[in-house]
Amino acid sequence: MNLIDRTREGFRRTFGHDPAGVVFAPGRVNLIGEHVDYNDGLVLPMPIAAGTAIAWSPQDGGIDAVALDFGGERDRHVQGSAMPHHPADWRSYLRGMAACLADRGIHTDGAKLAIAGSIPRGSGLSSSASLCVAIGRALAAASGIAEPAPQTLALAAQSAEHVWAGVKCGIMDQMAVAAGEAGSALLLDCADLQTRQIPLPHEWAVLIVQSGVTRELVDGHYNQRRQDCEAAAAALGVKSLRGASAELLDGSDLSPQLARRARHVISEIDRVRASVQAIEDRDLARLGTLLRASHRSMRDDFEISVTAVDNLVDLLNAAIGVGGGARMTGGGFGGAVVAVMAADQIERVRAVVAADYRPPCGGAAQIMIEGAGRVPAGGHE
Ligand code: GLA
Numbered sequence: 001m002n003l004i005d006r007t008r009e010g011f012r013r014t015f016g017h018d019p020a021g022v023v024f025a026p027g028r029v030n031l032i033g034e035h036v037d038y039n040d041g042l043v044l045p046m047p048i049a050a051g052t053a054i055a056w057s058p059q060d061g062g063i064d065a066v067a068l069d070f071g072g073e074r075d076r077h078v079q080g081s082a083m084p085h086h087p088a089d090w091r092s093y094l095r096g097m098a099a100c101l102a103d104r105g106i107h108t109d110g111a112k113l114a115i116a117g118s119i120p121r122g123s124g125l126s127s128s129a130s131l132c133v134a135i136g137r138a139l140a141a142a143s144g145i146a147e148p149a150p151q152t153l154a155l156a157a158q159s160a161e162h163v164w165a166g167v168k169c170g171i172m173d174q175m176a177v178a179a180g181e182a183g184s185a186l187l188l189d190c191a192d193l194q195t196r197q198i199p200l201p202h203e204w205a206v207l208i209v210q211s212g213v214t215r216e217l218v219d220g221h222y223n224q225r226r227q228d229c230e231a232a233a234a235a236l237g238v239k240s241l242r243g244a245s246a247e248l249l250d251g252s253d254l255s256p257q258l259a260r261r262a263r264h265v266i267s268e269i270d271r272v273r274a275s276v277q278a279i280e281d282r283d284l285a286r287l288g289t290l291l292r293a294s295h296r297s298m299r300d301d302f303e304i305s306v307t308a309v310d311n312l313v314d315l316l317n318a319a320i321g322v323g324g325g326a327r328m329t330g331g332g333f334g335g336a337v338v339a340v341m342a343a344d345q346i347e348r349v350r351a352v353v354a355a356d357y358r359p360p361c362g363g364a365a366q367i368m369i370e371g372a373g374r375v376p377a378g379g380h381e
Contacts, residue, residue: 001055003118010068011114013056018056019114019371021141025134026051027119028126028176029327029338029370031185032294033272035302037170039229039265040242042272044198045172047180048208048370052117055139059110059237065094068116079110090115093128096164096378097135101148113141120366122214124330128165129173142313150179151193168223183371187276188278191242196302201282205343205371207326207350209316212359212366213334218328222331223260225302241265264301270292287340290324292317295327304332308360312337312353319352320345343371 004022011019020072026047029262033043076092079098094115098108115134119127137154140146140233148156154174161169164330171190172238180186184197200206229241234252241262249262264331271290279371295313305313309328316326316339341349350367357365 003051003116007053007055007068007114007116010066010116011057011080011112014066014072014114015057015064015112015285017057019112020057022053022055023134023137023141024051024053024181025130025177026139027130028173029336030124030176031204031338031340032291032327033172033268034298034327034329035229035304036241036265036268036272036331037172037188037190038168038226039233039269041188041269042263043172043176043273044185044275045176045180045188045190046185046200046206047176047182048119048125048368048369050118050125051367052115052119052127052134054116054134055114056138056142057112058142058144059112062095062110063098063113064111065113065115068114069204069354079108090131093131093137093166094135095131096160097156098139100159100163101136101139101152103159104148104152104156106140106145106148106152106156107143108139108145109143111139111143113138120210120214120245122335123210124328124332124335125208126173126177126330128161128179129157130223132143132160133174133177139356145168151173152191153178165363168226169322185279187272191240198276198279200279202371203343204284204324204340205369207339207341207346207348207353207366208329208368209312209337209339209353209357210366210372211312211328211337212361213306213308214361221304221333225304225332228258228261229265232258232265236262238250242269258304260301267297267301271297284324284340284342285322288317288320288322290327291327291338298328298332302332304328306334309334309337312357312365315353315356316349319349329356367379 011237030045065075067073119125157174184199187196275290320341326339330339
């Protein structure tokens with residue numbers, strides 16, 4: 001059963017009647033531009049087919065929600081009531097998103113909601129941003145109000161993550177989920193939230209492989225990297241590392257660790273610009289070189305990779321050769337690897353991963369294929 005049908009069916013089972021509608025928000029894979037969003041940098045994520053669906057109906061007097069993927073856990077509450085924090089729990093996102101929309105003048109009413117998703121948690125594919133944006137869409141629909149603009153949804157979702165889950169994330173995931181278009185990468189300037197859709201050539205495909213090492217951004221490494229970047233920017237005398245350059249860094253007396261962090265961010269922003277050019281020039285070899293350089297920079301300078309992920313990236317790069325490339329995607333310390341290659345290479349490379357990569361926790365590697373030909377079901381049904 002597909003996700004939308006499963007969600008609709010779960011709603012019916014829980015509440016005893018059909019939902020009024022179903023909304024969907026995709027997950028995202030970041031092609032390149034890692035840990036630069038909170039440095040006012042440029043990023044290049046794209047929405048994926050997996051995502052979060054919420055079946056909804058209006059109701060008076062509060063929210064009654066069921067999480068179909070968590071054994072039917074329920075949350076019933078009156079909006080605006082005291083809200084306990086459960087870091088990274090789906091209830092925090094539900095309550096947080098309603099509160100953060102209200103902070104932006106968007107007051108939503110009560111609703112019955114059945115929530116289900118198809119993004120593996122801890123995979124670096126933005127399950128929480130997808131959940132938040134879907135919640136925003138469902139609450140607006142159940143309240144009979146227009147869907148908030150993508151930027152409003154994204155900013156509310158980011159606040160929910162900061163305040164309710166305690167992760168000081170940037171804005172990339174939320175914008176990719178709210179404003180991304182199927183088959184295109186989204187060039188996002190995180191300094192002013194300007195966006196440009198960058199369609200991927202039809203003859204290319206994107207492979208996403210789960211390393212099987214799950215990571216939680218709440219464990220502190222993520223916020224620590226953000227603090228490092230802020231310290232480096234302050235020492236270099238710039239508002240954010242977007243304002244720094246390789247020359248400024250070379251002439252500075254930053255500690256070796258902060259210099260490595262800054263070098264990653266400065267070089268990664270350049271790689272995003274070069275990647276957009278490579279996509280527009282349909283130059284897979286050039287894009288592959290940039291993806292490989294991005295991974296090395298994350299591994300050696302930003303120090304957010306782990307051995308299992310490095311092995312998977314090496315395996316993919318060896319299988320792909322010069323016709324593309326692979327890198328870890330997302331916050332780091334595990335999660336997924338993204339690879340871009342010609343669509344006619346996908347089956348061969350997939351077979352290599354299936355034969356040669358063993359996730360540390362056992363089982364087979366989970367693989368997703370995305371690309372211009374694959375259309376996520378966005379919006380409403
Ligand atoms: C997580 C955060 C994003 C971004 C990435 C790293 O996904 O939520 O804001 O910082 O890590 O690029």
